[in-house]
Amino acid sequence: MWAAIIVAGVGCYLLKLTGLSLPERVLSHPTVERVADLIPVALLAALVTVQVFADGQALTVDARALGLGFAVVALLLRMPFLVVVVGASVVAALARLV
């Protein structure tokens, strides 16, 4: 675990420094920009679904899905981040009590 943390931490710093150090034209190819814009969207969407609907290698719908439902409503209502996250936890915890 420590190795992964150090590798990813130093790597993320170098990605930042590279951006500040290279001339702007180096990565100005439109395809590169499009892919780079879309990577966070794809990864975050995948992280949401895996986090909520996967249990190891099994697909499940459980209390976490109710938590995600709350998060959608809270985001639609423009609630702040902490309300979204804490509310989702509370909804899931309550659902498990029932």
Place this chain on the structure above:
Amino acid sequence: MTEPSLSAAERSGIIRDGLAVGVATGAYGIGFGAVAVSSGLSVAQTCVLSLLMFTGASQFALAGVVAAGGAPMSGAATALLLGTRNTLYGLRMAPLLQWRGWRRVGAAHVLIDESTAMAVNRGTTEGARLGFLTTGLSVFVLWNLATAIGAVAGEAVGDPRTYGLDAAVGAAFLALLWPRLQDRRNILVAVLAAAVALSIVPVAAPGVPVLAAGGVALLVGVLARRQDPTEIPGPDDVAGGHR
């Protein structure tokens, strides 16, 4: 210097905005600390992530992949992929900030969504530097403090299922994704990526489905024709940036 100097009122306005963003993102830090510990990281590992990596989405990603049972290095790879957007921010910010040498080496560490958002529209190098530094430093201090508080609190909770902390992770990722879902192409990519990841879950090792979903970004990015400007966040896109 042909640029006019900032007035005292402009300076204090920029500083106030930067501090407000720092306070707002500090709140995310509590969430990150709690989520990381409930994912199986130690308090020390969680705090080192915030100090060393210092880019929220990547940190959440590493913790999230590990929480799903993925290998730590799969988590690191996901974090690095998410970190590439900071490279694009750097390319945009370098001509504005015009820092060289050790100042650039130091500034790079606080090059994140928030500092970029609060500096990119300032118009002058002086204004951009001030917005970048006040936002970057206030987020850095508060993010790390909040991480430590969240991590200690998360450890006290113990089993993450007790208070539904396992559901908090998905909600946190959705909140990070939400501002990017204003564009039709982005929504399409998000839905495809989610479908790809879910369909691979039963057959691949944990951690792999998320990385595979990154392939959707590659595919759509290469196939798409429509031009669009690089998505650099503005003040409206970060917590506390718009009042």
